[in-house]
Amino acid sequence: MKLRQAKLLLIAGLTLMLGACSSKYRVDNHEVMTTVPPGSSYYVMLPKDGIYGETNYNNSGQMLVQVVRNKLSPFSSRIISASTVETRETAFASAAKDDLDYLIEPEILHWEDRATEWSGRPDRITIKYQAFDVRTQAILLTTTRSASSKWASLGGDHPQDLLPVPTEEFVAALLGKSTDIEK
Numbered sequence: 001m002k003l004r005q006a007k008l009l010l011i012a013g014l015t016l017m018l019g020a021c022s023s024k025y026r027v028d029n030h031e032v033m034t035t036v037p038p039g040s041s042y043y044v045m046l047p048k049d050g051i052y053g054e055t056n057y058n059n060s061g062q063m064l065v066q067v068v069r070n071k072l073s074p075f076s077s078r079i080i081s082a083s084t085v086e087t088r089e090t091a092f093a094s095a096a097k098d099d100l101d102y103l104i105e106p107e108i109l110h111w112e113d114r115a116t117e118w119s120g121r122p123d124r125i126t127i128k129y130q131a132f133d134v135r136t137q138a139i140l141l142t143t144t145r146s147a148s149s150k151w152a153s154l155g156g157d158h159p160q161d162l163l164p165v166p167t168e169e170f171v172a173a174l175l176g177k178s179t180d181i182e183k
Contacts, residue, residue: 030143035176036102036131041078043095043134044068044104046085050111050125050159057111060160061085064106064127067163071171072104088132095134102140103132106167109144111159123149123159129170141174 050060065081072079080098082091088105095103110126126146132139145166149157 024148030173032141032143032173032176033138034140036140036174038075038175039077040075040101041099042072042076042080042102042104043091043098043100044072044079044081045088045091045106046082047105047107048085050108052110052112055113057113057159060108060111063160064108064163064167067160067167068104068106068129068171071164071167075171075175092132092134092137100134103134105130105132110146113159123157123162125159125162125166127163127166129167131174141170143170143173145169 044065046065047061050057069079069081078100080095080100082094086094088103091103091105107128107130108125109128110124112124124146125148126144128142128144130139131141147162147166149159149162
């Protein structure tokens with residue numbers, strides 16, 4: 001009987017450890033008005049850097065733009081990124097001047113880098129993605145996605161490591177491809 005209890009405890013412990021070894025992703029809201037065809041061109045706005053409490057995470061906005069570019073590039077004829085934080089109106093003017101099809105506005109709502117390996121508190125991000133038609137300025141898609149790092153970290157994880165999955169899901173939704181949230 002004790003051997004069976006030991007096996008059950010071992011299985012329960014392994015299950016908890018494996019659950020702590022994966023990052024978690026969540027869709028907070030998601031609305032697609034229309035999708036865009038592959039081969040379109042994009043202007044990607046530079047968001048303000050993430051702030052948590054008194055900490056400003058320098059270059060976090062640039063990191064987000066780079067991930068958006070990387071995820072869009074296989075499906076795009078041309079992508080131009082803003083070099084400074086600007087208003088949506090200024091971004092529309094820049095995109096129109098460069099004869100681009102769509103404006104992408106990523107926004108960092110939450111960016112929290114924690115010493116997870118010591119504190120047990122995961123890194124967290126919340127990103128709002130919006131896409132607009134440059135010609136009509138109509139919104140095509142809006143989605144807010146959150147992610148938290150795995151609990152069992154050896155110190156190598158950071159909030160920017162969480163960006164690829166939600167960004168890839170945003171791009172898939174923009175292009176009308178199936179995503180986990182639509183299944």
